[in-house]
Amino acid sequence: MIAGRFITLEGGEGAGKSTQLRALAAALRARGLDVVETREPGGSDGAEAIRALLLTGGADRWSARAEALLFAAARADHIEKTIRPALARGAWVLSDRFLDSSRAYQGQGALTDADILTLHRIGSDGFLPDRTLLLTLPEGEATGRAKARDGDAEDRIGGRASDFHRAVADAFSRFALEEGARVHAIDASGPAEIVTLRLLDAIEDLLP
Numbered sequence: 377m378i379a380g381r382f383i384t385l386e387g388g389e390g391a392g393k394s395t396q397l398r399a400l401a402a403a404l405r406a407r408g409l410d411v412v413e414t415r416e417p418g419g420s421d422g423a424e425a426i427r428a429l430l431l432t433g434g435a436d437r438w439s440a441r442a443e444a445l446l447f448a449a450a451r452a453d454h455i456e457k458t459i460r461p462a463l464a465r466g467a468w469v470l471s472d473r474f475l476d477s478s479r480a481y482q483g484q485g486a487l488t489d490a491d492i493l494t495l496h497r498i499g500s501d502g503f504l505p506d507r508t509l510l511l512t513l514p515e516g517e518a519t520g521r522a523k524a525r526d527g528d529a530e531d532r533i534g535g536r537a538s539d540f541h542r543a544v545a546d547a548f549s550r551f552a553l554e555e556g557a558r559v560h561a562i563d564a565s566g567p568a569e570i571v572t573l574r575l576l577d578a579i580e581d582l583l584p
């Protein structure tokens with residue numbers, strides 16, 4: 377029986393996660409693997425409905441606690457309806473963001489990292505990826521890429537102050553330092569094709 381694998385891509389806005397997820401999926405399909413591309417918040421009907429609630433509306437639409445619970449609820453549905461069934465049939469599941477985004481974005485204000493992990497234990501039995509690829513890019517470069525794509529249009533969370541996004545980047549770096557077996561930091565600068573090769577290198581040991 378072929379073992380499915382669960383790989384997540386993480387990092388700040390504009391780092392190139394969506395671009396790399398597509399490229400990585402194509403490279404894995406070329407090796408004959410069954411690949412499912414998904415994203416958070418979202419990835420199942422219920423979670424996509426919650427995504428719309430989370431990313432639209434005014435900055436204070438949700439309290440920090442309500443926001444964290446909505447992300448955890450969306451994730452529970454995503455895992456149950458999309459990720460676990462795909463892994464059970466032996467597919468490789470690639471997700472654009474997952475739990476580490478909640479830890480980095482929701483776990484550094486009213487709630488702690490431990491609180492977010494508790495919500496994840498309750499919602500999703502503490503389910504973790506086989507490997508997390510953290511795309512790192514200097515702040516100015518990532519902002520430049522996002523601005524070139526979106527102009528001034530920002531979602532509820534992307535539109536927060538640069539101090540907030542700097543703290544998010546620091547939290548991601550900490551995960552890579554403290555959970556190095558799972559979270560691999562990948563330099564996301566340079567041409568997209570080169571970044572894809574770095575990502576492939578970082579999952580080489582998991583490939584059949």
Ligand code: Z5A
Nearest residue numbers: 389390391392393394395416417477478481521525534568
């Ligand atoms: N969020 C949260 O708070 N808690 C959670 O638990 C979860 C999420 C799961 C989701 O936004 C928001 O929800 C997000 C975190 C929060 N808000 N923020 N910040 P989203 O899904 O709409 O967007 P995003 O996840 O932030 O990603 P993004 O802005 O779409 O960026 P990206 O996927 O990393 O980048 P990209 O779209 O692949 O590339 C950006 C542009 O750069 C694009 O024009 C590309 O063509 C270009 N690009 C890509 N690679 C390159 C290279 N190598 N060179 C040059 N240009 C490039």
